[in-house]
Amino acid sequence: MEAYKKVMAARAKGRATGTDYLQHVFTDFTEFHGDRRYGDDLAVVTGIAKLKRLPVTVIALEKGRDTKDKVARNFGMAHPEGYRKALRQMKLAEKFGRPVICFVDTAGAYCGLDAEERGQAQAIAENLMEMMALRVPVISVLIGEGGSGGALALAVADQVWMLENAVYSVISPEGCASILWKDAGRAKEAAECLRMTAQDLLEMGVIEKIIYEPQNDFSKIYDTLRNDLYDAITACKTLNADEMLERRYQRFRRIGVVK
Amino acid sequence: MLPKGLFQKPKNELESSDKYAQSAMPSVPDEMCVSCPGCRKTLVLGELTDNCHVCPKCGHHFRMNARQRINLICDADSFEELFGELETKDLIHFPGYEKKLKHARLESAEKEAVICGSGKIGGFACALFVMEPYFMMGSMGTVVGEKITRTFEYAIEHRLPVIGFTLSGGARMQEGILSLMQMAKTSGAVKRHSDAGLLYITVLTDPTTGGVSASFAMEGDIILAEPGALIGFAGPRVIEQTIRQKLPPGFQRAEFVQKKGFVDAIVNRREEKAYLKKLLGFHASMGDE
Known part of the structure; x- marks a missing residue:
């Protein structure tokens, strides 16, 4: 059951979380809070930072480290205000011509009463639409769990990369198994069927790149990301914004084209 | 009984x-x-x-099927189906999917969970998509995403408003990540249509949840809903499991969602056509009718 091993690795305790990347891939990370509409969702960390010498906007879903932190961050399951906070920063990025880099790690958007009341579906939908037209380069990196719409809401990008042990799926294997077979215990089987590993997604043309994880040495991963992100953004900058948006549209447009 | x-x-x-x-x-x-x-x-x-x-x-x-709705909303003989030839394949070889598709085709007498086309409503030309409850409860796979995307692209080309009747349990898990990607794809098409200055009206019908509500259903310039329709991101059962308590009565119903600010108007089905005609009239340039 290779796929489920990856699911467990993606969720493993001690794995680097969103803010680790913000602190180690970049320098001068400066955090900004709040969506200016309702509140400040700590499951989504946003701010500006330098990628080598380049100012960028950074956004990360953060699951939290210890128990207290995890609770404060709702285990990385964002409320609508989290997605709106991210969108606010993306709009500022567009205004100031800063590329946007997102780090995705979430079991999914939060499925609670308050999230519904404040329009979880609308918040995600708006991000999908607006990210598709953001006139600066956007790169999203899946670093752990990529749970459905809650992950996609920060992954409409020019390029989507995945860490070797990250997973990305329309539904969690447990959810899939319990709906399909009324038995969450068959999650291993479901994980296999869903084709949710980085290798699967690369084969299906859903992602551009896999970042390998050398023996859990995350400092090497940070170095790789710093260089690769810098190169990819520099390459994006040779395109004019209209060309870039056309490519971004086509990137998603061709997925699941039926003849 | x-x-x-x-x-x-x-x-x-x-x-x-x-x-x-x-x-x-x-x-x-x-x-x-x-x-x-x-x-x-x-x-x-x-x-x-x-x-x-x-x-x-x-x-x-x-609940009513897509063809019945089209007959109800479109002027007589004005509807012309588009992209009806597209048929779903079991792209990721998901166990049991072929059988499920076969069953859905039989039950709905349709090839997929959405019917798209062009038509007239009260004399106003528009592009339409209508989701089909009897095909896997309107779940969105690659063909649904593709058909809706093509409908918006067709509408951009012909400078038409889009009227969309949404009904869905969400993204189709049997197509894995490919179905999730349809949320981004359709949203991109909606955005282009919007940036072209064209009108998009969604009518949320029971139920509109999951990946469909979190993409094109909630992206309308004007969002209407039918009375009592269940509208939300997560289904009520999932929410109850998450918060470990019963949901209050009326939660996620159209009236509740309107009160929270996410629906422009609740329209009784018997008045829907006249209502849509009125809205199309407001947005039509001279000579469109």
Whole structure:
């Protein structure tokens, strides 16, 4: 059951979380809070930072480290205000011509009463639409769990990369198994069927790149990301914004084209 | 359920023969009756269809299939189906999916969970998509995403407004990540249509949840909903499991969602066509009609 091993690795305790990347891939990370509409969702960390010498906007879903932190961050399951906070920063990025880099790690958007009341579906939908037209380069990196719409809401990008042990799926294997077979215990089987590993997604043309994880040495991963992100953004900058948006549209447009 | 014999005329001596009794009684066979989930009254199917599948007694909106809706909304003979030839393949070889598709095709008599096309509403030309409840409860796979995307692209090319009737349990898990990507794809098409200055109206019908509500359903310039429609991101069962408590009555119903600020108007199905005509009229340039 290779796929489920990856699911467990993606969720493993001690794995680097969103803010680790913000602190180690970049320098001068400066955090900004709040969506200016309702509140400040700590499951989504946003701010500006330098990628080598380049100012960028950074956004990360953060699951939290210890128990207290995890609770404060709702285990990385964002409320609508989290997605709106991210969108606010993306709009500022567009205004100031800063590329946007997102780090995705979430079991999914939060499925609670308050999230519904404040329009979880609308918040995600708006991000999908607006990210598709953001006139600066956007790169999203899946670093752990990529749970459905809650992950996609920060992954409409020019390029989507995945860490070797990250997973990305329309539904969690447990959810899939319990709906399909009324038995969450068959999650291993479901994980296999869903084709949710980085290798699967690369084969299906859903992602551009896999970042390998050398023996859990995350400092090497940070170095790789710093260089690769810098190169990819520099390459994006040779395109004019209209060309870039056309490519971004086509990137998603061709997925699941039926003849 | 009402007792089966409730509407049967009591037998009298003059109607002693069974044969006579059957032919003389204006009773309706069971399959032509439905019990209204709103008021529990038994309705004859004919009176329900004549009333736009709305209970004449309590106003409960019954589910209706996509073709019935198109007939209800479009001017007679104006609808021309587009992209109807697209058919789903089992792209990631998901166990049991082929069988499920076969069953859905039989049950709905459609090839997929959305019907798209062009038509006229009260004389105004538009592009339409209507989701089909009897095909896997309108779940969105690659073909649904592709058809809706093409509908928006067609509308951009022909400078048409888009009217979309949404109904879906969400993204289709049997197509894995490819179905999730349809949320981004359709949203991109909606955005282009919007940036072209064109009108997009969604009518949220029961149920509109999951990946469909979190993409094109909530992206309308004007968002309408049918009374009582379930509208939300997560389904009620998932929320109850998450928060470990019962949801208050009316939670995620159209009226509730409107109160929270996410629906422009709730429109009774019997007035939908006139309402849409009015909105299209507001946004039409001179000579469109």
